[in-house]
Amino acid sequence: MATTPTASSEPQLTLPSLPQQQSSWTDDLPVCNISGVGYETNKAYRRDGYRTQQHSQEDYSFHFELDKDLCLYGVFDGHDSCRAAHFAHQRMPAELSFGQLTRRGGSDESVREALQQAxxxxxxxxxxMIDESLAQRAMLLSEIPEGLTEFEANRDHPAAMQQLAQLDQAISGGTTAVIVVVHQNRLYVANVGDSRALLCKTDENGILKVLQLTTDHTLTNEDELLRLQQLGMDVTPLRQGEKLAGQEVTRCLGNYRLKAGYREDERLRACCAEPALAEPDMVSVQLDESCRFLLLLSRGLYRALEEVRDEPQVNKEVAQLVVEEFAKSTTLEGVAQTVVNRVARDHQDCFINSGNTRCQRCEDMTLLVRNFSYPLRPAAGGGGGGAASVAAESATSTTSGTVAGRSTTNSSSTNSSEPVTNPYSFSLDADQRIKPYVSFDAYRENLARAREQGQFTDDTWWKRLLNM
Known part of the structure; x- marks a missing residue:
């Protein structure tokens, strides 16, 4: 959140404000009841167990059921401020909730086009939204002579430099975005940045497979580095750990410094166009009976697991945690939140117990779970499966894994084509009460026999206790 100058003699700037707790038109959209979200705010740890939040939460999400056969999900992971993530989380549903997705019959092509335009x-x-701040910033920059060092500019133009610092804060920030549309038994995924969508499905042996449907747009992505190189940028420092204007993502929504303002960065001036893109990568998958559940997660969650376990197949690890909670939790909110809580706790414990400095602080974490056919205790989440099979080539990423030892009926040998049953369901009597599952027949027989033999009288204390 932007601040105003502390000196009372300086002019006050009007900066855009985005309150964290604010009602929105999206509050009236129907929430998808076969999905749930868990989250945790960023923290820095001390060895004595004390935790402090470092900045306002920058993760946002939504999970809406727009129509009987149309659901919309999204996770946003902001950086440098919550401004862009908050805006995108409010605006994206508006771009997709008023018939844009079902235009021209909701064909594959029209849905993809709607997502890209959104x-x-x-x-x-x-x-x-930040245009006024950008205009004020441009005017201030024009009043400061070119060629001055930062020290000279602060010495000779302190008021202007103070206002520039405030405006830089007002325009800062960008966000990743992963958006999922479920329409007519088909799954559409669009993303920029490094938040992920994982589809978990069973193979012919009932083993759960994990497919990453999103592309990580980061400085470890060789395709993205090649794109930057073709723009005229020397990517060797990026391969050696240097960041792109302080960021690891190469695609995002917002982030003025990587978009219109990239020429202000000496290292980015060599680029012939904006180095960061808002254009998403997209993939679509036909849903079938093998599709069990979908996970959307921000980087903070899987990064924490990587730091704790040094686990290269972190997608599989997240899926395994979710499967374990399906057997314990009674709601999808409970599944998602418990997994996030467990990751956050393990991350802190790793630092406290081993002093692992990689685990000294965690980012905001978000996990969205959308169930298709995995059994949830005590009742299975709803369907959404289709008839066609999903080919492995449908995923844009080859990242995959197998969750061994558990399938849709808690048996790794169960064939995925069999109907999903709930191992935790109970039989009800005529009064809708759970039928007794412990038999007291033997006790009653022994009690009757003792009464006949005179071993159970009115003076017996347990008779009075039981009011027999």
Whole structure:
């Protein structure tokens, strides 16, 4: 959140404000009841167990059921402020909730087009929101002579430099975005940045497979580095650990410094165009009976697992944690929140117990679980399966894993084509009460026999206790 100058003699700037707790039109959208979200705020740890939040929460999410056969999900992971993530989480549903997805019959092509246009429209809207601050910033920059060092500028133009610092804060920030549409038994995924979508499905042996449907747009992605190189940038320092204007993502919504303002960064001036893109990667998958559940997660969650376990197949690890909670939790909110809590606790414990400095602080964590057919205790989450099979080539990423030892009926040998049953369901009597599952027949027989033999009288204390 932007602050105003502390000196009372300086002019006050009007900066855009985005309250964390604010009602929104999206509050009236129906929430999808076969999905749930868990989250945890960023923390820095001390060895004595004390934790402090470092900044306002920058993760946002939504899970809506727009129509009987149309659901919309999203996770946003902001950086440098919560501004862009908050804006995108409010604006994206508006770009997709008023018939855009079902236009022209909701064909594959029209849904993809709607998703791409939504990403570009949200980015445009965000820059329009901060346009006044950008204009004020441009005027201040024009008043400061070129060629001055930062020290000289602060010495000779302190008021202007103070206002520039405030405006830089007001325009800062960008966000990743992963958006999922479930429409007519088909799954559509669009993403920028490094938040992930994982589809968990069983193979012919009932073993759960994990497919990453999103592309990580980061500086470890060789395709993204090649794109930056083709723009004229020297990518060797990036391969050696240098960041892109302080960021690891190469695609995002917002982030003025990687978009229109990239020429202000000496290292980015060599680029012939904006180095960061708002154009999403997209993939679509036909849902069938093998599709069990979908996970959307921000980087903070899987990064914490990587730091704690040094686990290269972190997608499989997340899926395994979710499967374990399906057997214990009674709601999808409970599944998601318990997994996030467990990861956060393990991350802190790793630092406290071993002093692992990689685990000294954690980012915001978000996990969204959308169930298709996995049994949830005590009742299975709803369907959504189709008839066609899902080919492995449908995923844009080859990241996958197998969750061994557990399938849709808690048996790794169960065939995925068999109907899903709930191992925790109970039989009800005529009064809708759970039928007794412990037999007292033997006790009653022994009691009757003792009464006949005179071993159970009115003076017996347990008779009075039981009021027999």
């Amino acid at each position: 990403f570009l429209a949200v980015e445009k809207g965000f820059f329009e």
